[in-house]
Amino acid sequence: MARYTGSVCRICRREGEKLYLKGDRCYTEKCAVGKRAYPPGQHGQGRKKASEYGIQLREKQKLRRMYGLLERQFHNYFEEAERGHGVTGELLLQLLEVRLDNVIYRLGLSSSRNEGRQMARHGFFAVNGKKVNIPSYQLKAGDVIQIAENKSDSPRVKALVENAAGKAVPEWLELDLNTMTAKVKNLPAREQIDVPVKEHLIVELYSR
Numbered sequence: 001m002a003r004y005t006g007s008v009c010r011i012c013r014r015e016g017e018k019l020y021l022k023g024d025r026c027y028t029e030k031c032a033v034g035k036r037a038y039p040p041g042q043h044g045q046g047r048k049k050a051s052e053y054g055i056q057l058r059e060k061q062k063l064r065r066m067y068g069l070l071e072r073q074f075h076n077y078f079e080e081a082e083r084g085h086g087v088t089g090e091l092l093l094q095l096l097e098v099r100l101d102n103v104i105y106r107l108g109l110s111s112s113r114n115e116g117r118q119m120a121r122h123g124f125f126a127v128n129g130k131k132v133n134i135p136s137y138q139l140k141a142g143d144v145i146q147i148a149e150n151k152s153d154s155p156r157v158k159a160l161v162e163n164a165a166g167k168a169v170p171e172w173l174e175l176d177l178n179t180m181t182a183k184v185k186n187l188p189a190r191e192q193i194d195v196p197v198k199e200h201l202i203v204e205l206y207s208r
Helices: 008-015 023-027 052-066 071-083 088-097 100-106 113-121 155-164 199-206
Strands: 125-127 144-147 173-176 181-184
Touching (some): 052 071, 052 199, 071 088, 088 100, 088 199, 100 125, 100 144
Antiparallel strands (some): 144 181
């Protein structure tokens, strides 16, 4: 599948804020957004007033890039949210949050969603006792995630578990580092999803 392979720091600079795509580096002085707080390219420092469409597009691109999705994937999530019962924008965020790669990141078991995606693909995790290697796997309330048995002694896993010990876990998730298992207690409500996005602008964009 096609995947963006360029500099992720350029993405953050284009959106004008940190999207935390590079893990721990984003919290240091090396972060490109802090050093060059303007869009990349020859005309990055020029002032240009964004249109209503441009503002809506930037919100959509910001959310899509934050979760590392291609355009078609993102559109499919939007269509699924639109068919659901509830507020479309909130359902869209909920669908993105319960992806396996994002849950791995939220649990603190990866430094970024991209690393969580890589670990999921390499079979580091099992859901309800069954190994899952699909990063986009949709988790449900009550699902139990654990380190796959053949990966539990991996130095990488041990380092990540140690690192996760000092991180806060969202209220809708539960993590037990002693047994290396986690549980989805419930689907996240909007106030439990800390993404700096105005989802109603994305709904307006697709409603044009």
